[in-house]
Amino acid sequence: MAFDWQTIDPEWSWSEYAPRGEAPWNAERASHLLRRAGFAAGPDTVRRAAELSPKEVIDGLFADPPDDEPFERESRDLSGAVLATGDAKNLAPWWFHRMLHSPQPLREKATLFWHGHFATSADKVNDGQLMFEQNALLREHALGDFTAMVQGISRDPAMLIYLDSATNRKSHPNENYAREVMELFCLGEGNYTEQDVRQVARCFTGWEVRRKKFRFNAYQFDSGEKTILGETAAFTGEDAVRRILEEPASPRFIARKLVRFFVRDEPDAPDTLLEPLAEQLRNDNMRVGGALRRIFASRLFFSAHAAAQKVRSPVELLVGLLRALDGSANVRVLADASDQLGQAVFRPPSVKGWDGGRAWINSATLLGRANSVRRLLNDENTRFGRGGLVELARRFDQSEPSRFVRWLATLLLAVPLPSDVERQLVRLAERGEQETNFREVLYSMATLPEFQLA
Amino acid sequence: MSGRCRMTTRREFLQSALASSAVVSMGGAAPSLFGKLASAETRGDGRVLVVVQLTGGNDGLNTLIPFRDPEYRKARPKLAIPSDRVLKIDEALGFHPSLGGVAGLLEEGRFAVVPAVGYDGPNRSHFESMDIWHTCMRKTAPRRDGWIGRYLDSAKASGSGDLPAIHLGPEQQPLALAAQTLRVPSIASIDRFRLQDGDDTYDRVKQLVESPRESATGLLDFVQSSATSALNASRKLEEIARNAPGAAGYPSTGLAEKLATVAKLIGAELPTRVYYVMLDGFDTHSQQAAAHAGLLDQWSGAIGAFFRHLSDLGHADRVLLLSFSEFGRRVFENASEGTDHGAAAPVWLAGPAVSAGVHGEPPDLTKLVEGDIPHSVDFRQVYATILERWLNTPSQELLGGTFEPIDFLRRA
Amino acid sequence: MMTRHERRAAIRTLFVMGIGAIVAAAHADRCRASGADDPGSFARSAPDLLPDTVVLYAEIPSPAALVARALNHPLRARLEASPDYQTALANPRLTAARAALTLFEIQVGGDWREILNAAVGGGIAVAVDGKTRGVVLVGRASDPAVLKKVRNAVIRMARQDAKQKGRPDPFQSTDYRGIEAHQAGNARFAVAGSWFAVTNQSELGKEIIDRVLDEERHSSSLAMSTRFQEGRALAGAEGDAWAFADIEAIRSAGEGTKRLEALNTQANPAAELILGGVLATLRKTPFASGSFALTDERAQLRLLAPHDASWIGEDREFFFGPGSGGAAPALIAVPNTIASLSAYRDISGMWLRAGDLFDQRTNDKLAEADSNLATLFSGRDFGEDILGALRPELQIVVARQDFTDREVTPAIRLPAFALVGELKEPETMQRELRRIFQSLIGFLNVLSAMNGQPQMDLGEETDGDRRIVTASFLPEVDRKKGEEGKIQFNFAPSLAFSGNRVILASTTPLAKQLAETLSRPLPPASDPSNTVIRADLRELRAILDENRRQLIAQNMLEKGQTREEAEKEMAGLFALLDAFQSVDVRLAVGPQLTLDMNVTYQTDAAKPSNE
Structure with a gap:
């Protein structure tokens, strides 16, 4: 049904x-x-x-973990080393290192969500430092103030370069950013008019990028009156963002994307279902933490309507496989594999970000998923609990074949293992407690349709 | 639905799932690799478009050569190809001597050329002009998708399903393939279609994937049937790679390798409508002669072998090949024995469906616009022809206007 | 199939056993083989036991001496003092290997060092036979009784292991002319008197047993082959190990021809430039031999093959020069040189001969490159005008940079490098090259501007009467003080002239340094050589050390290591590099083609110093 x-x-x-x-x-x-x-x-x-x-x-x-300073210091060091190469491509491995080892995984996950929301590609921006700074901005507000995040993004050099909006003159207002801020970032299609786009564009005149920094050029700013969403005033860019976020469509739009990303891929939730979340966002002045907390604590979230109702994205597949088993790996291999499977972080395919859901799955990506896991498990740098999979299973007293299979299933799968499949995997595990063999069991489990869901 | 389906065999299940094209929301139906192009009788189904993009700006004038025109020799004192070396098409035009493969196709009635294709207000930036060809839009409009992407979006309802198009190559994906509701995969090589590590793995994975599930939700069911078709496709491709004839006739070039792969994929009856490959290096600002000859040789040799291969596989009739470049080069050669960025250039079409020959007047070199060949055909007319007459899709909305088709396809 | 983990474990086990073998062999001299146990009437050597169809042969005639030297080597003390070496010894897999070794000792009786010493003390050789396609290891024990015990113990242990795991008996035994031969999997082995052989081909094994047992020397033995004897003589007698390859036989075998054909450079111009002449020689030469010697100061490897100038076609004259007479100029050294290369190569000749040397695909690519390079060099033909302006020689210098007085220090520190050539017509070409260099920098600036990258500032310096055209990256305007710069700040491309020489360097200081060095007469090249390379591993270590932070970060990202693990691995790398001082490679041509490679150790007597 x-x-x-x-x-x-x-x-x-x-x-x-x-x-x-x-x-x-x-x-x-x-x-x-x-x-x-x-x-x-x-x-x-x-x-x-x-x-x-x-x-x-x-x-x-x-909560901010009390002991995240060593990790943050480490990550800063690594980002320094990575940015020193001058190649924006090296940022993706750095982020994978964070996703794999951060003591605040929710913040990283939310940062990935916002990266898809405020999609910007290094292919066009072509500057690692700018992409890094945008990433830091998203991380800072990932669980916090959405308004502050939009205000920050509106003057973010990477975003403006990406949207061809590095210059915006009074005589020729650039409509690109004005359109995206309403259509893709805050309201969604149908909640504004073309007239609004032109008016909001005027608010952002004089907003420029010079020498890779944001600059407000007062001479190019159109200080006249504008009518945005039915309200008339001499709006500035900041005012325009504020005004847009006052629209009732705005919290609904964000709530819908949160539910799609954190609860269930399809179909999109209707307004009636979203209303309680939207109301919470409004009451919290568009701070997203409260709404997110409510999602994770909800009956819906822990019900069968949510469990296994998401297709794992490539990042979730690869990082999830490792994190579930205290894994560590060559993060370049991870970034590269994720790229091949359709999710190149820092290089989303378009301004719309990743579509997610069923779009992750096709013949090429499914075979690719199996091959990527194979490559990861064959890589000698892939370790579990800094050692072998056998050692890890023994440490938790789970190396006996049938226990091992069930243990992996609990850690990795969002749905129960079909009994027939379980029997086959146990037979495979019974070949012996060698690392190769245990990894083969893990590989087989990772190729199951069940593992493609979260 | 799960209970009843489990009682049927996997194959029957897949066929029934295909027959009911009900599941089309959110990225479409379950991949239909083994739909066997069930409705191929209906015109337009099973047809494939292969795009070979010549990146860098191909020198059209030295590819399709007006060898009798004194203006040509005047403009190209060093680079003009001597008349006796030109592969003549008629008394005015001929191919560059490296184009033996293409000339062979023309003789067989499988090659057509539209001599001067471009657009108003030609842009001489590689990126900008390529974006215009890809999206049919100028920089001032929001360019979110490409002309092929829009076609795929519109065709989705008619069930193109899994892998609607494939970009084969390591380059960044061409904007032409960007779509709103689906994502075209870029695949570096055919190895991506093979489960690594041998038969043991394949059989085990297949068995695990196909084991019955007690309760398959919508998504799980979708992934499971997708995985089954993926495994079948990979097996079929391996069989083709092992048994299919013809793949040996290719020259050993990068483009030939890509086209050989495309032919195998077509032979494997993937439901893919569009294949996209690129050949880079046409930006010949200096010492053009040898470089250009090498590139044309690659291009022509690969295309010739590709159609021989397709004929051997019995799939040539389904294929139309389009080849274009973002612009031509200037008529007058520069001081470095090269040519600089120009405007209009020929567009090439190959396949059994083409109406062979030259479609349009050769450019008049006495009537240049700012030293460039002006276009006599808008590139969107070429697209319109392909969309309307090959892919059976109304083109107006996809191209943002009505464009008169060119008669380079035979009427069925 | 083994996974990488298992392979690594196996390699470690082999490593331990290898050390064991070395230790054991050190005692071998004490009880040299007497030969009394040999059947037959003449003193045999390994080549006497092998058929003349052997195509590859390598021998350590006196393992004892080699091993004794290895054991008393200064490097050993160095290695043992390293904390990483200690860590490696504490590895659980090694502990397991050691337990297996102890079991082995109990089975055979006695200390494993002595066991190994007695079993292989008389020398070992490895050979590949062309006829049977077999590989064989032949060895001679100094104590045949111990050899038998080893054999019995190995068989017993493997059988027990199989029994425990419920597998069938892994060994089959047969008898050939009274000698018991055993087979396990693909391997066949037999002990005959003081000799033992392990092979994968039973025919080959039988031939060897025949030659051990027969009274008469076989005329078809490897020892009697003329080419082998010539190869032996060419290799010389001084080495600790030597090897022979019967190139002619390999060539004439169908498959061998294919292998040699596969060794072509038709699709690889870089490989052609480095190896083209060597491969041409290998197509004609009858054989090749090599020797290896280990002293307290260095390890020396020498490979030799007969050579004849007439073997080299015109297309490859660029490599050895007319009549194989081209000689490399003397090596250039400046302070902090990491590596210096000097070679005779007519690169212009190679470029213009590309049509003969490379396949169609490569030629297409070269034509494309030619077109692009001509754009870069403002319309000058790369092969004729640029490369053609130079004499047929190639010199490359790579040196560590001094960053102390730089306005911007890059976060990643790369070495400076320079190409040095000699102009055929300095008067006309100097001005021409200066102009080309300037427009090249201008062109690169346009490209960088399009990509938002930093720009270069063109300048000119005079150093005495030498003019140097320089280009340097401008620091970014809003740069914070003390902030490390991008990788570009490793470069300040410069063009200098000194006499007839032209110097294209990645930094201005290196250009100046080289111009200065080259203004003085160079010491004459010691022996005429085709190619000479010298690498100073202490300088390499120093530049890696300057980038240690980067290397650790790279390890953390690429190996998934923690900082501690990465730091430990780096320490290991540096401990290893500490052991070496320099590497010298020399390719010379005369009646023979000679390739010499010397690795000089960092002994305690020669501590790292900053000359």
């Missing part, structure tokens, strides 16, 4: 999940949360999460 949002009660959806008999808080649900609000988590983390309450785990996801 096909899924229909109309049958889902919005109030039920966003009310808080409380563990019950038919919906217990266990390793599977903890895995689900850590997979969606991050990139999956290793056996220790999942076990600890299952022992806490859902609320405590979610609090932990949003």
Whole structure:
């Protein structure tokens, strides 16, 4: 029977999940949360999460970890080294290093979400430093103030270069950014007119990029009155952003994208379902943390309407495979594999970002997914818990064939392993406790249709 | 739906899933690799467009040569090809001597050329002009998709399904393939279609993928059937690579390798409508003669072998090949024995469906515009012809206007 | 198939066993083989036991001496003192290997060093036979009784292991002329008196046993082959190991021809430039031989093959020069030189002969490159005008840069490098080249401007009567003080002239330095050589050390290492580099083609110093 949002009660959806008999808080649900609000988590983390309450785990996801300074210092060092090469292509491996090792996986996941939302490609910007700075801006506001993020993006050199908006003169207002800020960033199609585009474009006149820095050129600014979305004033660019975000369509637009990214690929949620989230965003002055927290704590999120209802993106597939098993790897291989599978971070295919969902899957990418996992597992730099997969399984007392298969399934899959498949995998694991063999089991599991879902 | 389907065999299931073209939301139907082009009888289905882009600005004047024209020799004191070396088409025009393969196709009635194609207000920047050819839009308009991408978007409803188009090559994907609702894969080589590590892996993965599932949700069902068709396609491609004839006749060049792969993919009956490959290096500002001859040799040799291969595979009738460059070069050679960025240039078409020969007047070198050959045909007329008469798709919306077709395709 | 992990483990095990073998052999001299156990009536050597259809042969005639030197080598103390070496020894896989070794000792009885010493003390040789396509390892024990015990222990241990794992007996035994031969998988081995052989071809094994048992020397033995004897003589007797390749036989075998044909450079101009002449010689020469010697100061490898100038076609005259008489100029050295190369090469000749040397595809690419280069060189033909202006020689100098007085220090520090050539007509060409250089920089500036990259500032300096055209990157205007620069700031392309020489350097200081050095007469080249290379590994170490931070970051990203792991690996690399001082390579041509390669160690007597 096909899924229909109309049958889902919005109030039920966003009310808080409380563990019950038919919906217990266990390793599977903890895995689900850590997979969606991050990139999956290793056996220790999942076990600890299952022992806490859902609320405590979610609090932990949003809290600034007390011990992230060493990681941040490390990451800064690495970014310095990577930017010194002058090649923007090296930034992708650096970000994969963050996604793989950050103590704040939710922030990284949200940054990836916003990167798809405010899509900008290094192919065009052609400057690693500018892409890096935009990435930092997205990360800073990833769980916070959406208004501040849009204001920042409006003067972000990488974005303006990407949208051919590095100059914007009074006599010829450049409409590119004005259009995107409404259509793709804040409101969605149908919630503004072409007249609004032209008027908003006037607000951004004089906003320029000079020598890779944002500059306001007062001589080129059109200080006259503009009418935006029915309201007339001598708006500036900042005013225009503020005005756009006051539209009721704006929180709905953001809520819809959040639900699509964090809860369920398809179909898009209807307004009625989104209203509670939109209201929360409005009440929070467009700070996204509260709405996100509500999503992760919701009944809908922990229900069958959400579990395995997303196709893993290439990044989620690769980073998820490793993070679920405390893995580390050559991040260049990861970035390259993700690129081949259709998700080159820092190089989204168009201003619309990645489509996601079923668009990730075709014959080429499915075979590519299997081959990428193969390449990753054959790479001697791919390690689990800084060692072999056998060692890791033994450390958790899970190396006996049938336990090993079930253990992997809990950590990796969002749906139960079909019994027939499980039997085949156990037979494979029974060939012996060699690293090659265990990795072969892992490979086989990663090629299952189930693993392509999150 | 799962209960009943599990009782049927995998193949029956796939066929039934294909028959019901109901699942088209969000990126479309389950990949239909083994749809066997079920409805191929209906005109337009199963037809393939292969685009060979000549990047850098091909010197059209030294490719399709007005060898009797004294103006040609005047403009090209060093670079003009001697009349006796030109491969003559008629008493006015001939091919560059490197174009033996293409001349052979013309003799067989499978090659056509439109001599002077371009657009108003020609732009001499490689990137800008290429973007114009790709999107049919000038810089002032928002360019989110390309003409082929728009075609794919519009054709989706009619079930092109999995891999609607493939860009084969390591380059950045051409903007022409950018679409709004689907994503065209760029594939560096045919190896991407093979499950690495042998038969053991293949059989195991296949068995695991095809094991019955107790409850397959919409997405899981979609991934499972996609995986099944992917595995079948990879097996079929391997068989083609092993058994299919013809692949041996290619010269050992990069373009030939790509086209050999395209032929195999066509032979494997992928449902792909458009294949896109590129040949770079045509920006011949100096010492042009040898470089240009080498590039043309690559181009012509590869295309000739490609159609021989397709004929051997029995699929040539389904294929139309289009070859273009972002602009031609200036009529007058420069002081470095090269040529600089120009305007209009020939567009080339190959395949059994073409009406062979030259479609249009050769450029009049006494009537140049700012030293350039002006266009007599708008490139969108070429696109319109292909869309309307080869792909059976109304072109007006896709091209942003009505453009009169050219008669370079035989009427069926 | 082994995974990389298993391969690595296997390599480590082999490494341990290798060290063991070396240690054991050190004692070999004490009990040299007497030969008393040999059947037959004449003293045999390994080539006496092998058929003359052997095409590749390598021998360590006296492992004991070599191993003794290796064991007492100053490097060993250095290596053992390294913390990374200690870490490697603590590896659990090594512990497992050691346990296996102990078991082996118990089985054979005695210390494994002594066991190995007794088993291979009489010398070892490896050969590849052209007829049977077999590979064989032949060795001679100094104590045949121990050899038998080793054989028995190996068989026993493998059988026990198979039994434990429920696998069938891995060995099959047969008898040939009273000698027991064993087979496990592809490997066949047999012990006959003090000799033992391991091979993958039973026919080859039988031939060897025949030659051990027969009274008479076989006339079809390798030892009797003329080419082998000539090769032996050419290799000389001083080495610790020597090798022979019967090129003519390889050539005349169908498959061998294919292999030699596969060694072509038709699609690779760079390889042609480096190796073209050597490959041409290998197509004609009857054989090649080589020798290896180890002393406390250096390791020397020498490869030799008969050569005749008439073997080289006109198309490859660019390589050895007319009549193979081209000689490389003397090596140039400036302070902090990492590597210096000097060679006779008529590059213009090669460029113009490209049609004969390369396949169609490569020629198409070269034509394209020619077109692009001509654009770059403002319309001058690259092959004729630019390369053709130079005498047929090629000199490259790579040196470490001094960044102390730079306005901008790049975050990644690259070495400076320079090409040095000699002009045929200095008067006319100097001005011409200066002009081309200036327009080249202008062209690059236009390209950089289009890509938003930093621009270069053209300048001219005079140094005495020498004029140097310079180009340097301008620091970015809003640059913060002390901020490290982009990778571009490693470069300040410069063109200098000194006498007839033209110097194209990646930095101005190197251009000046070279112009100055070349204004003084160079010491004459010691021996006429075709190619000479000298690399100073201490300088290489120094530049890697300057980039240590970058290298660690790279390891963390590419190997998924933690900082500690990356730092440890770097320390290991540096410990290894510390052991070496320099590498010298020399290719010379006369009646023979000679390739010499010397690796000089960093002994304690020669600590790193900054000359």
